[in-house]
Amino acid sequence: MSNIALNRLQRECKEVVTNSEISETGIMIEILNENLTEIRGHIRGPPDTPYAGGSFDLDIKIPDQYPFSPPNVKFATKIWHPNVSSQTGVICLDILKDQWAASLTLRTVLLSIQALMCTPEPKDPQDAVVAKQYMDKPQVFKSTAEFWTLKFAKGSVPVNVDYQSRVDKLKDMGVREEEAISVLSCNNWDLNRATVYIFS
Amino acid sequence: MKVQLFIFPLYFFAISLLSQFLVLFASFIPLSPFIQKFIKNLQMASETTVPNQEPHSSSNKDESARFECNICLDAAKDAVVSLCGHLFCWPCLSQWLDTRPNNQVCPVCKSAIDGSKVVPIYGRGGDSSDPREKIPPRPKGQRTEPPPQSFGGFNWGAFNDGGMMGGGGGHNVHFSFGIGTVNGLFPLMFMLPFIQGIFPLSFVASLFGGLGAGNGQNNQAGGGGDGAAGHEHSHGQANRGAHGDPAQSGSRMAQEEEYLSNIFKYIGIFMLVWLLFV
Numbered sequence: 001m002s003n004i005a006l007n008r009l010q011r012e013c014k015e016v017v018t019n020s021e022i023s024e025t026g027i028m029i030e031i032l033n034e035n036l037t038e039i040r041g042h043i044r045g046p047p048d049t050p051y052a053g054g055s056f057d058l059d060i061k062i063p064d065q066y067p068f069s070p071p072n073v074k075f076a077t078k079i080w081h082p083n084v085s086s087q088t089g090v091i092c093l094d095i096l097k098d099q100w101a102a103s104l105t106l107r108t109v110l111l112s113i114q115a116l117m118c119t120p121e122p123k124d125p126q127d128a129v130v131a132k133q134y135m136d137k138p139q140v141f142k143s144t145a146e147f148w149t150l151k152f153a154k155g156s157v158p159v160n161v162d163y164q165s166r167v168d169k170l171k172d173m174g175v176r177e178e179e180a181i182s183v184l185s186c187n188n189w190d191l192n193r194a195t196v197y198i199f200s
Numbered sequence: 201m202k203v204q205l206f207i208f209p210l211y212f213f214a215i216s217l218l219s220q221f222l223v224l225f226a227s228f229i230p231l232s233p234f235i236q237k238f239i240k241n242l243q244m245a246s247e248t249t250v251p252n253q254e255p256h257s258s259s260n261k262d263e264s265a266r267f268e269c270n271i272c273l274d275a276a277k278d279a280v281v282s283l284c285g286h287l288f289c290w291p292c293l294s295q296w297l298d299t300r301p302n303n304q305v306c307p308v309c310k311s312a313i314d315g316s317k318v319v320p321i322y323g324r325g326g327d328s329s330d331p332r333e334k335i336p337p338r339p340k341g342q343r344t345e346p347p348p349q350s351f352g353g354f355n356w357g358a359f360n361d362g363g364m365m366g367g368g369g370g371h372n373v374h375f376s377f378g379i380g381t382v383n384g385l386f387p388l389m390f391m392l393p394f395i396q397g398i399f400p401l402s403f404v405a406s407l408f409g410g411l412g413a414g415n416g417q418n419n420q421a422g423g424g425g426d427g428a429a430g431h432e433h434s435h436g437q438a439n440r441g442a443h444g445d446p447a448q449s450g451s452r453m454a455q456e457e458e459y460l461s462n463i464f465k466y467i468g469i470f471m472l473v474w475l476l477f478v
Contacts (some may be wrong), residue, residue, distance in 0.1 A: 006273045011273045067271060102296045102307040103270040139341040
C-alpha cells in the first residue's frame with residue numbers, strides 16, 4: 001500500500017475512534033491488521049427502523065489504490081435489506097462502486113451505509129427476493145428484518161414467537177437455524193414452501 | 201527662417217533635455233543628504249515589514265483542517281484549488297483524475313473538473329516538497345495583464361495636480377511660444393513628442409522635491425524632541441512624495457517646486473530668445 005494511503009487511513013481511524021462518534025452516530029471501527037488493509041466496522045441499527053437496537057459488523061478491505069479506489073465493504077452480520085445480499089452481505093451502494101470519490105472516508109462510508117439502512121432502495125436491489133417482499137408485503141418485510149436483527153445482530157425487540165416456532169420446526173427436521181431462517185424469509189414464512197424448497 | 205523652422209523641433213528637444221538635466225542636477229546637489237536619509241528610511245521600512253509572527257501552534261485543529269487536501273487529508277502540498285473551490289494537493293488530484301479518465305469530477309462535489317483548469321495556490325513559504333517527476337507539472341496560474349495605462353491619461357492627471365507646477369509650467373512656456381510665433385499646427389505636432397518626452401523626468405524632479413520637503417519636516421520634528429514620531433512622519437511624507445502626490449501650497453515642497461519651475465522657465469525663455477536672435 002502506498003504511503004499516502006497508510007497516512008490517510010491512520011487519520012481516518014483517528015477521526016472515527018472518538019467517543020462522540022460512537023455515542024452520536026453509533027459507528028465504530030476496529031483495526032484487524034497492522035498495515036490497515038483489513039478493518040472491521042460496526043454500525044448501530046438506526047432507530048425507528050427494523051434494525052433498531054442491532055449491532056451490525058462490516059468487513060472493510062482496503063485496496064492498494066486507496067483512496068483512488070473505493071474500499072471493499074460488506075456486511076459480516078446477516079441483514080435483511082433490499083440492497084444487501086441476504087446470503088453474502090454484499091452491499092449495493094453507488095459510492096462503493098462508480099460513484100466513489102477520493103474525498104470520502106471510512107467515516108462517511110459507514111454513515112452512508114447507516115443511511116441506506118434507514119432508506120432502502122428497492123428499485124435498485126442487491127437481493128431481488130428481499131426487494132420484492134419490501135414492495136409487495138411491507139409488513140412481512142418489517143417483521144422479517146426485525147427477526148433477523150434479533151437473531152443475528154443482537155437486537156432487543158421481543159422475539160416473534162410465530163416465526164420462531166416455524167424455524168424450530170425446520171430445525172427439528174435437521175436444518176441449521178441460519179439456513180432455516182433464510183429459506184423461510186425468502187418464502188414469506190410459508191413453512192410448506194420452505195420445506196419443499198429445502199428437501200427437493 | 202525656413203531653416204529655423206525645420207530645426208525648430210530639434211531645438212525644442214535640446215531645450216527639454218537640457219532643462220531636465222539642469223532640474224535633476226539642481227535637485228541632486230542640495231538634496232543629497234535628504235536622499236541618503238530617504239534611502240535609510242526605505243531600508244528601515246523594509247526591515248519593519250519582515251514578518252515577526254510566531255509559528256501558530258496547530259492546537260486549533262479545525263483551523264488547520266481547513267487547508268488540508270481533500271484526498272490525502274494532509275496539509276496540501278503543491279496546493280491547487282478546483283474551480284468549484286475545493287483544495288487538493290496537485291499530486292493527489294492528478295492521480296485521482298488519472299484513475300478515471302472518462303469521469304473527471306471533483307472528488308468532493310462531483311462537479312466537472314479539468315486538470316488544466318485548476319488554480320495553483322502560491323503561498324509565501326518555499327517549495328519544500330520533493331519534485332515528483334512522475335506526475336505532470338502543476339498547471340500555471342492563469343493571470344491576465346491589467347489593461348495598459350495610457351500615458352496620456354497619466355499626463356493629464358499630472359497636469360491637474362497643483363504640485364506639478366515645475367513640469368506643468370515648463371510645458372506651458374513651450375506651448376504658448378509655439379502658438380505665438382509660428383502660425384499653424386505643424387510645429388505643434390512636432391513639439392508634442394518632446395513635450396511628452398519631457399514629462400517623466402520632470403516627474404522625477406517633482407519626486408525629489410517631495411523628498412526634500414518630507415525630510416525637512418523630519419528635521420523640524422526632531423528639533424521638537426519627539427525623534428521617533430518625527431521619523432515616522434517624514435517616512436510617510438517621503439513615500440507620498442515618491443508617489444507623486446500633489447504638494448500642499450505654501451509648504452516647503454511647493455516652494456521648492458516653484459523655485460525649480462522658475463529656473464526651468466528662465467532657461468526655456470533664454471533658449472528661445474537665443475534661438476530667435478541667433
